[in-house]
Each structure stands twice: as structure tokens, then as C-alpha cells.
Amino acid sequence: MRWIHGIAVQGIDVDAQTRCRHWHGATDVVALRMKCCGMWVPCFACHATLANHAAAVWPVAERHATAVLCGACGGRLSIREYLAAPAACPRCAAAFNPGCAKHHHLYFALTPAERSRQPSATTTRCRPDG
Numbered sequence: 844m845r846w847i848h849g850i851a852v853q854g855i856d857v858d859a860q861t862r863c864r865h866w867h868g869a870t871d872v873v874a875l876r877m878k879c880c881g882m883w884v885p886c887f888a889c890h891a892t893l894a895n896h897a898a899a900v901w902p903v904a905e906r907h908a909t910a911v912l913c914g915a916c917g918g919r920l921s922i923r924e925y926l927a928a929p930a931a932c933p934r935c936a937a938a939f940n941p942g943c944a945k946h947h948h949l950y951f952a953l954t955p956a957e958r959s960r961q962p963s964a965t966t967t968r969c970r971p972d973g
């Protein structure tokens with residue numbers, strides 16, 4: 844666990860900007876709050892390792908919830924704000940990893956239109972190594 848801009852982020856090898864053992868590139872600076880338990884995590888793999896329950900996703904009706912933390916500036920974003928512009932922080936313009944879009948469905952329920960626009964997870968270079 845690590846305090847990042849006033850939020851306790853729980854993950855494996857978390858750095859000061861929310862990178863973790865699984866995602867530690869320059870642009871991996873987003874932490875997410877899980878719907879199931881309220882835990883802030885750098886990624887779904889950290890949640891899977893640390894939580895003793897299955898992850899739940901935020902329903903479309905709860906897009907107003909504050910569930911995204913920018914590790915660069917500490918900005919707390921609503922799900923709506925984040926999904927509207929997932930490539931960079933709307934507060935500080937720090938670039939976010941574009942590959943994260945492949946995993947949005949692991950955190951947020953997506954509308955059919957959003958799912959059809961989502962990049963395929965099968966081509967991901969995701970490398971969670973537990």
C-alpha cells in the first residue's frame with residue numbers, strides 16, 4: 844500500500860505515480876477505485892492478487908462516481924470524465940497509456956457502442972506476471 848496524493852493505493856510494487864509491477868511504463872499513471880470493495884488499485888491484476896473476491900464493474904448508471912486517480916497530478920476524475928478522454932489527464936495533460944482502453948471493460952460496464960469501439964484485448968501486449 845502506498846499513499847498517493849492522499850489516496851491509499853493498494854498494489855504490488857506501487858510507485859509514487861501509481862505504476863505497479865504489472866504496468867510500469869512512463870504513461871502508466873492511473874489508479875482506479877474498484878466497484879466491489881472501494882479499494883484503489885493500479886490495475887486489475889493487483890486487485891486480483893490482493894482482494895479475496897471477484898472484481899465487480901461500475902454500472903453505466905454510475906459514471907458520475909469518482910473512480911479514477913491521475914498519479915501525475917493527483918486529479919480525481921469521474922468515470923465519465925475519464926472515458927470521454929482516456930488518452931490524457933484532463934487536469935494536467937499527462938499522457939495515459941492508450942493500451943488501457945483494452946481493459947476498460949474490466950473496471951466499467953460499457954455500452955454496446957463503446958464495446959464495439961474498444962480495441963481488441965486479444966492484440967494487447969498486456970503482460971501481467973502476477
Ligand SMILES: [Zn+2]
Nearest residue numbers: 877879880894
Ligand atoms: Zn474488490
Ligand SMILES: [Zn+2]
Nearest residue numbers: 863865886889
Ligand atoms: Zn498491478
Ligand SMILES: [Zn+2]
Nearest residue numbers: 913916932935
Ligand atoms: Zn493529471
